[in-house]
Amino acid sequence: MYDFEYHRAGSVDEAAERLGANSEAKLLAGGMTLLPTMKLRLAQPDVLVDLGGVEALRGVSGSDPVVIGATTTHAEVAASAEVGDHIPALAALAAGIGDAQVRNRGTIGGSLANSDPAADYPAAVLGLGATIGTNRRRIPAEQYFRGMFETALEADEIIVSVSFPKPARAGYAKFANPASRYAVVGVFVADTSEGLRVAVTGAGPCVFRVAEMEAALSRDFSPDALAGIEVPADELNEDLHASAEYRAHLIGVMARRAVAAARG
Amino acid sequence: MHKVEFELNGEPVSVEVEARTLLVDALRGGLGKTGTHVGCDTSQCGACVVHLDGRSVKSCSLLAVQAAGRRVTTIEGIGADGGLHPLQAAFREHHGLQCGYCTPGMIMSALDLLQSNPDPDDAEIREWLEGNLCRCTGYHGIVRAVRAAAAEMRGQG
Numbered sequence: 001m002y003d004f005e006y007h008r009a010g011s012v013d014e015a016a017e018r019l020g021a022n023s024e025a026k027l028l029a030g031g032m033t034l035l036p037t038m039k040l041r042l043a044q045p046d047v048l049v050d051l052g053g054v055e056a057l058r059g060v061s062g063s064d065p066v067v068i069g070a071t072t073t074h075a076e077v078a079a080s081a082e083v084g085d086h087i088p089a090l091a092a093l094a095a096g097i098g099d100a101q102v103r104n105r106g107t108i109g110g111s112l113a114n115s116d117p118a119a120d121y122p123a124a125v126l127g128l129g130a131t132i133g134t135n136r137r138r139i140p141a142e143q144y145f146r147g148m149f150e151t152a153l154e155a156d157e158i159i160v161s162v163s164f165p166k167p168a169r170a171g172y173a174k175f176a177n178p179a180s181r182y183a184v185v186g187v188f189v190a191d192t193s194e195g196l197r198v199a200v201t202g203a204g205p206c207v208f209r210v211a212e213m214e215a216a217l218s219r220d221f222s223p224d225a226l227a228g229i230e231v232p233a234d235e236l237n238e239d240l241h242a243s244a245e246y247r248a249h250l251i252g253v254m255a256r257r258a259v260a261a262a263r264g
Numbered sequence: 265m266h267k268v269e270f271e272l273n274g275e276p277v278s279v280e281v282e283a284r285t286l287l288v289d290a291l292r293g294g295l296g297k298t299g300t301h302v303g304c305d306t307s308q309c310g311a312c313v314v315h316l317d318g319r320s321v322k323s324c325s326l327l328a329v330q331a332a333g334r335r336v337t338t339i340e341g342i343g344a345d346g347g348l349h350p351l352q353a354a355f356r357e358h359h360g361l362q363c364g365y366c367t368p369g370m371i372m373s374a375l376d377l378l379q380s381n382p383d384p385d386d387a388e389i390r391e392w393l394e395g396n397l398c399r400c401t402g403y404h405g406i407v408r409a410v411r412a413a414a415a416e417m418r419g420q421g
Contacts, residue, residue, distance in 0.1 A: 006266065006283035006329050028330075035325050036307050038284075048283070052330055075319070099395025100373065101310065104319045105326070179308075181394070 001038040005047045009054055012135050012158055018049045020156040027051055027158065029071050029110035032102050057109070057160060064166035065130075066090075070109025070159040074098070077108060087128070089170035089188070089262065093120050096174065098181050109159040112144075115151045115206060117237065118182035122207035123172060125162065127188030127199035133161045148205040167192045171261030173254045174202070177241055184242050185250035189258040191221060198255060203236050203247045213255055221263070223256035270331045272297070273341025281328040288312045290328035291338060299339040299368050303397070310396030313369035314338050320376035322395070339368035342375065350416040351375055351409070360409030362400030370396050374410045382418050386411070 009015035019025050025047035028034060037043045051057060057071040060080040066087055068077060077083055078095035097103055097111075097120050111121045112132065124130070125141045132139040135158045144152050153159070167190040174186030183202030190197045196218040201207045216225045233248040242250070269278045272295060279294045291297045291314070300323060303311030307325040314323045315337040342349040351371045354360065361367045370393065377384060377392040384392070389410045390403070398406060 001284050003282050003284045006327070008329070008332070028327075031325060031327070031330070032307070035327070039305070050330065099310075100376065100392055101313060101320050101322045101325075101395050102307075104316075104321055104376075 001035075001041065002044050004045055006050065007047065008050045008052065011054060012057065012160060015049045015051055015054065016135055016156060016158055018047065019158070022047050023155060025049055027110075027113070029107040029113075030073065030105040032098070032106040032110070033114050033116065034110075051109075051158075062163075065163040066166065067133075067161050067163045068108055069161050071107045072109075074103035074106050074108070074111075075100070078103065086166045087164055087170060089167075089172050089190070090124050090128070090164060092261075093124050093172045093188070096120065096176070096181070108162055112162065113151065113153060113159055115145060115149055116182070117148050117204065117206055118177070118184070118202045120172075120174065120183055120186055120201065123174075123183070123186050123188035123199045123201040124164070125199075126207045126209060127172075127190045127197050128164050128167055128170065129190075129192055129194050129197060130162050130164045132159055133163060134159055138163075145206045150206070165192060165194075169262045169264070171258040171263075173257035173261055175250050175254055185247050185254050187251060187254040187258045189217065189255060189262055191217075191262065196221070198258075200231075200251055200255075203231075203251055205235075205237070210251070210255070217259065221259065223259045226252060226256050226259065266329050268328050268332045270333060271335045273337055279328065283327065283329060285328045286324055287314070287326040287328045287331055287336070288323035290331075291323060291336070297338045297340055301365055301368055303365065303369075308395075308397065309366070310369040310373060310393075311366050313372040313396065315372060315376065318376075318379065320373050337372075339372060342371070349375075351378075351413040354409040354413035354416065355406070358409040358412055359405035360401065361398075361405075366396060366398045366400075370398065370406055374413070377410070378414050378417060383414055384410070 026045035028048045028050045058069045074094045074097045083091045170190035172188045174183040185203045186201045188199045196214045198210045198213040231251045233244040236244040236247045238244040301311040303309035312324045
């Protein structure tokens, strides 16, 4: 990879200042996407601002909502007693990301800022109706995801934490790519105080909800309630891993498995 | 250039690196720890796994500057008094390697598993080693070796 200027930020404010000073600067959290991307020269930032030393961004607290700091790793979320007690589906989701070494470095904030269309976390964030807290504002999940690798974040805005309301019950199921463990299709189903929510990742340009499934599940929270509901393949992703039609089919299968997981 | 200081296998070290220098290159180059291998260089294969503060990481996907002030352990740092670590002995005993290229990463990854789960079953071992590729053994010997080392480390060897 090409060389760059490296700064280790001591605080969120310092990182924001560095980020604001150069439009080609990027934040480095776990680096599980950014560093491989830079090695392939698909990204060439002039400046990297490392958040690894900002302790305030790390850790899990609370029960409803469960608040997860931006640089908390997937392994830490998977092992967190708070997450395991209050939102076990979220702990299970984190435990299934990538491989053990990716989970030891990759962070929730990094994943959400990158917003890979096949990432797992977006499904939980939209499925649970979480709120993204930044150094400037609080962004509801509905307004956060804008498209493929596109979010509501401004260029110099930094995710500080993610607040997940505790659901009555929730489940996540994904059909993982056998090599990368990214979601070919992943579905997060949650029974929340705001109603029934179904969020799909991996299938489209970014995570989306399926209103018809939500309506059916709010009448009858069972896998059978989803019988006959088809998501149109028109706007779904098509690549060497799966056709759009196959992804459409997988949404139904994963949704039924997620409901079964939520029912326990 | 950045001067990076960290603890390597229990000893303080200092190395001059560019910002872009990967941890694995600093380890193998300036620091002479060539036991950590570079297989794919794309974070797939796991040949470069080392421990950062006791947890397994792929050192080809980490900048050397990110290790500043941290504790790094490589395959050279796990045996006691120049002898083999139980995992190393078990890999030899149970045919957990053929060419040996993936072995340092396999062992460092497995050691991370055994630190949190001292008695994993075969499925848990296979699941954990998802990020470590071996093109020789077919993995059976590796799984047997990890199970045997786990028993040895629990004092039931």
